[in-house]
Amino acid sequence: MLKALNMFLGLFLYLASRRSSMLPTKPTYRILFYISILALGLYSCSRDKNNSSTNTLYSSEQNDSISFWIQQGKDSDFSEKMQKIAFQKAYGQIQKISLDSVKTKYLSQLSLATINFKDSLLFKRINEETIAQAQKTNDSVVLAEAHWDRAEYYNVKAIPDSSFYHFYEAQKIYEGLKNNYYSGRMMYNMAVSQKEVKDFTGSEITTIRAIELLKPLEKNRQLYLCYNHLGNITQSLKEYDRALEYYRIAEGYLKELEKREGLERSLLNNIGMVYQSDGQDEEAIPYFKKVLEYDSLRYINPQLYAKAMNNLAYSRYRNGDKTAVESQLKMALGIQDSIDDTADKSITQYFLADYYLGEKDSMKALATARKAKLSAELSSNNERLLETLQLLTRIDPKNATGYTQEYITLNDELQEQERQARNKFARIRFETDEFIAENEELEEEKQVLTNQKQIWTGLALGALFFSVFVYVLVDQRRKNQRLRFQKAQQAANQEIFNLMLSQQQKVEEGKKGEQKRISEELHDAVLGKMNGIRMLLIGLGNKSDETAIKLRDNALEDMKKVQDEIREISHELSHAAYRHIPNFINSIQSLLNTTEEASKVKTTFTHDEMVDWDGLTGDIKINLYRIIQESVQNALKHAQCKNIVINFGITEDDLRILVTDDGIGFEVRKRKKGIGMRNISSRVKKMNGSWFIESKKGKGTTLQLTIPIEYHSPELNEFLKKQGIHQSS
């Protein structure tokens, strides 16, 4: 009881390590495993103490019921029924788990645990569910394990093609996971399945590939198995030298291993068999002897023991040593009988029959050969069956035809089967490859989709960045434009300011001139006359002669004239004082005066006195000034006019400016716009105004502007005042 428990503990630890090594990234799994191990430890302890199964069966249920039930199920000490109940309970518990990842993990555990359970249906159900669950959760590790479990299951059931398929599936997954160790192991398993159907070449190739994977990992045990397998294949191919070579290499790897007893013996037996098959029985004998020399082999591995004994006896016999051959063979047969090893039994019986044949004991030979045939048939060892049939033709020449017929039929049948199996393997491989290719295609499609997604994301991001960039750019431009506009406004103000300043000076000069004129007039005309009158009156004194009287009358007359002159001057002065001439209007007027002076054109300028012309914004004033300048120039240059009439008027909300000439005119539509016109256009636009030209050949031209009135801010007024320009005084 305890022994079995310990073995089971060992197995579990092994499995745990196998699993945990594959799940290094998932600490939760590890912890769960440790909990399981702990639970098991507790369980085994309690078993040591109480030796009571039922007691503990329920006591640890609360802790980790699933793991517990799985352990219970695996415990071969329980009855099959009990085990099944335990597994079903575990399965039932797993079904209740809602978290997929945990469920997958437990299913995987249960799948592994139930491989060797006799109720294969249970395993199959669990395993299928595990596979489905693993696919659902995309847990490739569990999926690979499930395939592995399934393959093992088929392997035990001796269904090599199914087994091969699942090994192959597992191998592909491991390959995808870059797990070379497991990939190599699966390869090896595949190779074994291939050998089963005598696909020796295929098996050899697969084994070599497995070796390629395992060699860098220095997995000596697996390498040993691979080379041993290669030896087996080449032996079957009757390439004994190569087989020996492979076995020697396998022996080399075996020596690297610490635990190797069992393997060493079977290897020795294998080597012996190579020699035996090669007819070198003398060489073979020492190997078989060595196998048999192992201490208590008969109890540890009775199968091998019987095999070796059988082989030794046969080799000795073939080598001419007939002593105790029959008894040894019979002994081996006895052992095989006891362990129910039908497959090996057929060989032993075959050898025995051959021995009897050699000893000319045909009756015994025939009887034994028939037994051998039956054993071969029972163990479905067709190779042996064929050989036995061959032997029978020799033993029983009378029925030789029947045996030969049977031989041929069987041989054909076998070959057909093998070929089919091999084909099937190829198909499996092909289909899987195809499936993989499909997967890869899907993967590629997925990649393409991801790429597309990335492209779209990139494009979206790009578009976002671009729009932000554009926004910043536009904003910046807008700001710049505003700044430029302000600057232009300022420049316009400055320009008009300068214009006004010079105009102001002119006005001042004019005023001064006027003052001077008045002063001179006073001085010369009035003062002179007054002085003269005074002088005369002084001179005349009291004189009363005729001349004197006449001169006095003259003086009085002059006095009257002086009076008139003074009145006149006074009038002029008052008129000058009250007349307000705005600067801007003055500027226009002086512009027109200059024009008049330079040409023979007469200009007439009128303006509405209701408008505060100086109060208009600098922008309007300068643009208007320039437009008048431009249009007057146009009139002079092109119109050949005699008169230009300019009127500054006002409508309800707008200034209405008219520039009319009596020149030759032009067809407005036919005329292409010159720089001058375009300048006017842009200036009007700046003032938010509108304009048009009316003209006909020979009927003069009229330019009409409509500009919204806009007075400048009081601050500017203040500023201009400070600068000495009195706009509206």
Add this chain to the structure above:
Amino acid sequence: MSTENPDIIEYKRILAVDDHEMTTLGYKYILEAAEFDDYKVIVDTCKTFEDAKSRIEQSAKLYCYDIFLLDIQLFGPEEKDARSGEDLGILARKVAPDTKVVFMSSFGDAYRILNICKTTNPDGYLVKSEIDKLTLIAMVKKVLENPPYYTAIAMKALRNNAAYADMVSEQDKKLLYYLAKGVRVKELHEILSVSAATINSRKRHLKSIFGIEHGNDLALIEQARERGFL
């Protein structure tokens, strides 16, 4: 000589030039009626520049005038004739250096007075508004015996100028001249080839001389004009 022979009456001849005939007539009546110690006065009148000019020229050859009384403004403002009594004065000095030249003008500004003094160095200057009977007689006496004769306003103008003459340099005068023309300080320092700072400091100096420390440039120019620097 006159005292030796009281029977022989000596006559002093005067030519009065003024575009206003009444003025000259006034002078004539006043002076011819006046009582002088040793002589009598005869006044000839003349009201146009051309007439005055020919008489001055004749004065040297025919009979000699003792005094020319010259008005400065001989044309009305509408005539725009640049010639003036000043030209007559210059002519008189040239052709008849012995004849006394006296200006009788309504101009009372220092500049005009000083300018005329410079060009013709007259024997007298009378501002018309100051003229009366006594002034005229006094003028004739003074001019004939011990020239020059100045009326109060003319005297003041001359004295004013004399007082400041030492303090106002030629450079200052130029400065005032250009300032009055309206040249800006910016351009002025280039014309006078001195720094703008110098110009400002000179201006301050001039203002302090004229007693208008806090006045502007206009006040400065007005003062300069009053004092005969412009």
